[in-house]
Amino acid sequence: MNKAKYWIGTFLSYIRKDTFRVMITIVIGGFSLLIFAITFQILKNTTHYPERNRSYIFVKGKISKTELKKMTEILKERNIKIYRIITPEYKLRYLYGEKIPEELLKIVPLTIVADGGIGKRVFPAELQKYIEKISSVAPGESKIRKMAGMIRTFLIIFSITLIGGIIVITIFTIQLSFISHHEEIEILKLLGADSIFISVPLFLEGIFIGTGSGLLAVVFFILMKAAWQKYPANLISPDFATMGTTILLGIATGVISSFLSIVSRRHDETG
Amino acid sequence: MIEFFHVTKIYPPGIYALKDVTLKIRKGEFVYITGPSGAGKSTLMSLIYRGTRPTDGKIFVRGNDITGIDNPAKLRREIGIVFQDFKLLKHRTIYENVAIPLLIAGVKKEKIESRVNYLLNFVGLFSKRWAYPDELSGGEQQRVAIARAIANDPYILLADEPTGNLDEEMAIEIIYLLKEINLKGVTVVLATHSTEILSLFPARIIKIDHGEIVSE
Ligand SMILES: Nc1ncnc2c1ncn2[C@@H]1O[C@H](COP(=O)(O)OP(=O)(O)O)[C@@H](O)[C@H]1O
């Protein structure tokens, strides 16, 4: 037996004893982090795309595969990616959180959405030189920015409140754990254990809850997305950055909560 | 080894558990603390390992003033404590129960194993090392508690009514064990209200009643 083994064993016996309480906390944390993840994804999309140099390339009539390929190459040379090609059949109204102008969908048989990155532009004249079928190139909407700004502020405040809530709940459950294992902890104290020795299993419990919540939130998110497949919900389609951030945030809330409950415990040690 | 200077302990709302107690226990002594139930024996023991603070007076353990210390962890690693109710960890094996104070003291893995095996042989429970406390008799559990208490070679062994829950035969065994430990140089303080034990194993007796030393 060594310390690490003892701590892990104790942590496992603690969560086995209080499975129900730990699971409830993970589920509550999971739902909260799911809301965070959705928020984060929306924030990310509305922050990222409108500020990019989105351009709509309007194409007259049908475009052949070779022409499309040629155009892609031309764009590529200029470090411009084609994000999506919209045909009337697609009937897409939103794209990466941006509303596609109505008139555009009506008149143009084919629209190419090009993303020029920050500070770059797709120049119509230049493209038209190579491909006759391009009628014009228009920059993306800027109106969206203002609206998104308001929503963004609200979402940021909401997320912070939510994370605060998860921390409070986790602190609460770790405090309950201290109470639940009071007898054992008292014995360890009599044997001369310092607060680190006593607290490590509870610290692990906090990390376990946090990680569990983060993973659960990601699973919920993926399931939710799968259930809403038909809906053009690019806005809330989880990407790796969002999933990673959610899990990391879960771990972080676990660490913070454990730390805070252990520190607050130290003060009311019996004297 | 242990010195009390005019120690008073008042529990709220004003119960005098100890009144102006002054005493000295020397290195290697075997001392009985005796007196009727409620006399203040447990309080006296608890003051030594800083389970509670004195209301007034000063306490020295191995020459150090422990009256004002905030963290008793280090002090407790140098003192072995045995209780009437054994205080073993229920969900841990006998082996683990004895190993835990060594882990707490930061003893290396390889040394822990040989030390625990030695201790379990000493108290005659090596064969039961993988059992859980519930599977042992009261006397056996108390022997585990003693093995645990002496794991880190303490200077002092405190035993608060160690035989309170045991029948006479088992009780005698436990006192024998404590005597043996005392012969190895450990200062042993034994609190008991049983007069039989006192007559069976004579040693220095500090008698208290209503929180005061009535005879030495
Ligand atoms: N934690 C406590 N709070 C209040 N009163 C206590 C506490 N512990 C002990 N007492 C009181 O102090 C007195 C001495 O108790 P104790 O030291 O346990 O005596 P003994 O061990 O000799 O039976 C008793 O009157 C008891 O009721």
Ligand SMILES: [Mg+2]
């Ligand atoms: Mg008592």
